[in-house]
Amino acid sequence: MSAFIDYLLVGIATGCTFALLGTGFVAIHRVTRVVNFAQGAFAVLGGFFAETLLSHGLPHGLAEVLAVVAAGGVGLLCGLVALGWGRVPVMASLVITLGLSIIAEAVTLLIWGGTPISYPGLGGRDLVILGAQLQPQYLLLIVVTVVVLAGLAAWFRWTNLGRALTACASNPYAARLVGIDLNRMGLLAFALGGMLGGLAGVLMTPLIPMTYDGDVQLAINGFAAAICGGLVNPVGALVGGLVLGIGEQMVAGYWQASAETGVALVVLLGLLLWQALRERETMS
Amino acid sequence: MLTVRGLVVRYRDATALDGVSLRADRGEKVALIGPNGAGKTTLVNTLSGILRPAAGEVRIEGRLAHVPEGRQVFGTLSVEDNLLLGGWRSHRRDVAPIYALFPALGPLRRRRAGTLSGGEQQMVAIGRALMADPELLAIDELSLGLAPLVVQELADHLARLSAERGMTLLLIEQNARLALDLCDRAYVLETGRITIEGPCRELRHDPAVRHAYLGGAVRA
Structure with missing residues (x-):
């Protein structure tokens, strides 16, 4: 029983990282219609930024926050290149983000080398929940994700800027008519996606050492989570992330660890099929 | 003009x-x-x-405000959010005069604009344009x-x-x-x-x- 609780809690925590990545996909896609393949790279860079800052003596907390902000900067740069100030077609932007993720991988390898990195997370004794032992960092990850996603939802709903981003997603033509600059909103969305990806990386690196080429697997998991909300619904991304995270832990725990990524791909395939069928139904 | x-x-x-x-x-x-x-x-x-x-x-x-063909409301946003977005350029936040002009919109303020009738959507579209103080x-x-x-x-x-x-x-x-x-x-x-x-x-x-x-x- 305690093993089950253990898998469940760890699954929820990893699911939270998928949800953060998935929300990044959603934030960018709703505004720009671009599926950002560089989303995983934001997480990798977030982890590496935080490790470098910590190793240069910055205190915990500050280093992590700066790493998230830097990842947001990388997101902004990605947006500038991929969107080309509104002159690039969506499909081309998508391919550009794929290229950027490969470049990011190469640059990470050049700067930091191929050794996995990690740093200590939240200190303190393991928590005991229903007989299962849990490192405090897992709890931190869950709490931060919940707070950030709730804050983000409130920001989208109740601030001018957040409402404007939603307006771009709802009706881009009308958004232009009321004077909203779609190019700027696209860049803002990319910066937001960068920060969400960076946050996922910063929070998970103490638990699972980060490698320069970890971005693809993270992107697949995040994308699968985002697909649950049809790439436009952040709540769907949260639910998808949690289902995926828990599912993977259960498979790894009760069956075999190597099947973990397979689960994500099978879930992703199933969701895509389901969505395609549903779309055909609504069209007929 | x-x-x-x-x-x-x-x-x-x-x-x-x-x-x-x-x-x-x-x-x-x-x-x-x-x-x-x-x-x-x-x-x-x-x-x-x-x-x-x-x-x-x-x-x-x-200032010019434009009520587009087909109304083009923000369908997934509430009536009130639609009006507030109309004030994006003018920074106007006061929606009360719009409800005074179109009393029918008052009770609908929390409804998604996409679920309204055509006439109500046209009121939202005009109200949104008026929020720009044109x-x-x-x-x-x-x-x-x-x-x-x-x-x-x-x-x-x-x-x-x-x-x-x-x-x-x-x-x-x-x-x-x-x-x-x-x-x-x-x-x-x-x-x-x-x-x-x-x-x-x-x-x-x-x-x-x-x-x-x-x-x-x-x-x-």
Whole structure:
């Protein structure tokens, strides 16, 4: 029983990282219609930024926050290149983000080398929940994700800027008519996606050492989570992330660890099929 | 208020507007009528800066707000959010006057705009445009897809806005009868050119206008 609780809690925590990545996909896609393949790279860079800052003596907390902000900067740069100030077609932007993720991988390898990195997370004794032992960092990850996603939802709903981003997603033509600059909103969305990806990386690196080429697997998991909300619904991304995270832990725990990524791909395939069928139904 | 001189707008090779000139004075209600594909929507999209002219000049003294064809509300957002977004440029946050103008919208303020009836959506679209505090209001196809009674009610609202606030109105309409009844002056746009212009009461009796746009059988 305690093993089950253990898998469940760890699954929820990893699911939270998928949800953060998935929300990044959603934030960018709703505004720009671009599926950002560089989303995983934001997480990798977030982890590496935080490790470098910590190793240069910055205190915990500050280093992590700066790493998230830097990842947001990388997101902004990605947006500038991929969107080309509104002159690039969506499909081309998508391919550009794929290229950027490969470049990011190469640059990470050049700067930091191929050794996995990690740093200590939240200190303190393991928590005991229903007989299962849990490192405090897992709890931190869950709490931060919940707070950030709730804050983000409130920001989208109740601030001018957040409402404007939603307006771009709802009706881009009308958004232009009321004077909203779609190019700027696209860049803002990319910066937001960068920060969400960076946050996922910063929070998970103490638990699972980060490698320069970890971005693809993270992107697949995040994308699968985002697909649950049809790439436009952040709540769907949260639910998808949690289902995926828990599912993977259960498979790894009760069956075999190597099947973990397979689960994500099978879930992703199933969701895509389901969505395609549903779309055909609504069209007929 | 609005001066357009020699406006030319092209889509790749096709010329949509070919030397259009028109004007609207302060507080005036001006109609732009003409058949489908004449370039009416192209003209208003150029006025609001969505399209770039190839030649010619557009001068607007003051702020223009544009109620687009098909209403184009933010369907997934609430009525109130739609109105608030209308104030994006003007930084206006006070939506109460809009509810005073369109009392029907008050009880619907939390509803998603996409779930409203066509007439209610048109009120949202006009309310959203008014939140920009415009001196010039351009309305593209006020009547399209709406019941005659609803159209009449909206037309009354617009006449009142113009009379009480001195707002200049540019009404783009396929329903020529409605446009000529509501407005002071009218232009007829056909295949990218202004073919007829004049005061509405004269155009109502113009044989060409009556033949083409009023079904030829209008009582004087």
